[in-house]
Amino acid sequence: MLNYKIYYINNKDRKENKSIMEEKVKIATRQSYGEELANLGKENENIVVLDADLSTATKTNIFAKKFPNRFFDMGIAEQDMLSTAAGFAAYGKIPYVSTFAVFAAGRAYDQIRNSICYPNLNVKICATHSGITVGEDGATHQMLEDIAMMRVLPNMKVFSPSDDVQTRWIIREVSKIEGPVYVRLCRLASPKIYSENETFEIGKAKQIGDGIDATVISTGITTNEAINAKKQLEKEGIFIRILDMHTIKPIDEETIIRCAKETKKIITIEDHSTLGGLGSSVCEVLSEKYPKKVVRMGIKNKFGKSGKAEELMKYFKITTQDIIEEVKKI
Numbered sequence: 001m002l003n004y005k006i007y008y009i010n011n012k013d014r015k016e017n018k019s020i021m022e023e024k025v026k027i028a029t030r031q032s033y034g035e036e037l038a039n040l041g042k043e044n045e046n047i048v049v050l051d052a053d054l055s056t057a058t059k060t061n062i063f064a065k066k067f068p069n070r071f072f073d074m075g076i077a078e079q080d081m082l083s084t085a086a087g088f089a090a091y092g093k094i095p096y097v098s099t100f101a102v103f104a105a106g107r108a109y110d111q112i113r114n115s116i117c118y119p120n121l122n123v124k125i126c127a128t129h130s131g132i133t134v135g136e137d138g139a140t141h142q143m144l145e146d147i148a149m150m151r152v153l154p155n156m157k158v159f160s161p162s163d164d165v166q167t168r169w170i171i172r173e174v175s176k177i178e179g180p181v182y183v184r185l186c187r188l189a190s191p192k193i194y195s196e197n198e199t200f201e202i203g204k205a206k207q208i209g210d211g212i213d214a215t216v217i218s219t220g221i222t223t224n225e226a227i228n229a230k231k232q233l234e235k236e237g238i239f240i241r242i243l244d245m246h247t248i249k250p251i252d253e254e255t256i257i258r259c260a261k262e263t264k265k266i267i268t269i270e271d272h273s274t275l276g277g278l279g280s281s282v283c284e285v286l287s288e289k290y291p292k293k294v295v296r297m298g299i300k301n302k303f304g305k306s307g308k309a310e311e312l313m314k315y316f317k318i319t320t321q322d323i324i325e326e327v328k329k330i
Contacts, residue, residue: 025164026189029220030128032167033185034059037096037126040172041067046092047175050085052078052099057187058128060098078103082111082123089121094175100134101127101184105146116180117153124174126183131271132299132316133188133221133309142304148276150182151249157202158248160184160278162223163193166246169200177202186221186271188309193224193244205252207259211239214265214327217256219245219278222269222297222318229323240327245278253285260292267326269297269318295326 041047041063048070055061055073064071074081078099085095097104104127105112116123127146134142151158157179161167167185174181200206205217209230218226226242233240241263243255260266266286268279279296286292299316313319 025192027164027192028187028189029161029164029167029185030057030059030187031189032161032164033098033126033128033171033183034062036168036171038062038066040175041070044094044175045070047094047096048072048088050074050081050088050095050097052076052081052103054099054128057100058098058126060096078108079111082108082125083115085123086111086115086119086121089116089123090119094122094124096124096126098126098128100141101130101143101146102141105143105149105182109149112150112156112180113153117155120155120179122178122180124181124183126171126185128185129187130184131186131221132304132312133186133271134304135187135309135312136306138306139303144271144273144299144304145276146182146184147248147270147272147278148280151276151281153180156180156182156249158182158184159246160219160248161246162218162220162244163190165192165194165196165198166200166206166244170246173200173202184220188221190221191224193227200246203247203250203252205255206244206246207255208242208244209240211241212263213238214240214267215243215259215263216240216323216327217243217245217259217266217268217278217282219248219270219272221271225313225318225320226269226323228320229327232320232324233327238327248278248281251281251285253289256282256285257290260286260290265295265327266292267295267297267323269323271313271318272298274298274300297322297326 088095270278274296
């Protein structure tokens, strides 16, 4: 199994600082996906994996090495790959399909819509390298609209995990449900948020804290930014709560409405366009069920840029400091 974990403390301090070490672990959700997919392959022989000549980057190569007879490199032909996955699903297999998000949601949209969602086939689309944190690859490869595109499709469920533990749970959990699934994964390594024994539920946000000054609803890589903002704000006597919205569709309407009632301000943050993504989903819920102003943080009707991931997050104002500044505007 490949090891992509980065530790920020010295080995000599490992035993004395085990809990600190766990907090500092950084792992990309695409790596978590590859490792857990291989684990799942041992347990379920119906799982097959398809990739579009990007298995080293998407980490499906881990599965390929263990189960070469159940791995299919379709080459640079995403439309063909999704159509083939539909065929596998029609005959009882559980295909996990991987490529970069810009190619999965973008290039193969027609096949996802007509060949997978319309007949409600059991295909799991696990798209890596989403959002601006693709970095230097630039605007052409930074998929900022995939949540919007996928969540409007009937029968499709949409997930956006925030860390290693949550990703592994989602990859395992979606194998148990029938129908098409889109899982949004990240290239950039991010800290572990949850312990190994944390529990999650499809369609139910994970609430962190119970402050009443604001609710920050986050997803994916922005959840860690929100947690850091929460800690810093507490030092100044400002108390917020976070909703880690790992399931974008079906979205947790009940918790969104409850938090809108209990807190002074609602803020959403995402590594995605503010049009059609998490922020729009939250606005749709509140406009119909409990009207309240929502501040949407994300990429505002723009294409991405080429640069280091951390610099791009600052440029597009989706960092810890940006959240702090927005909360303080209350």
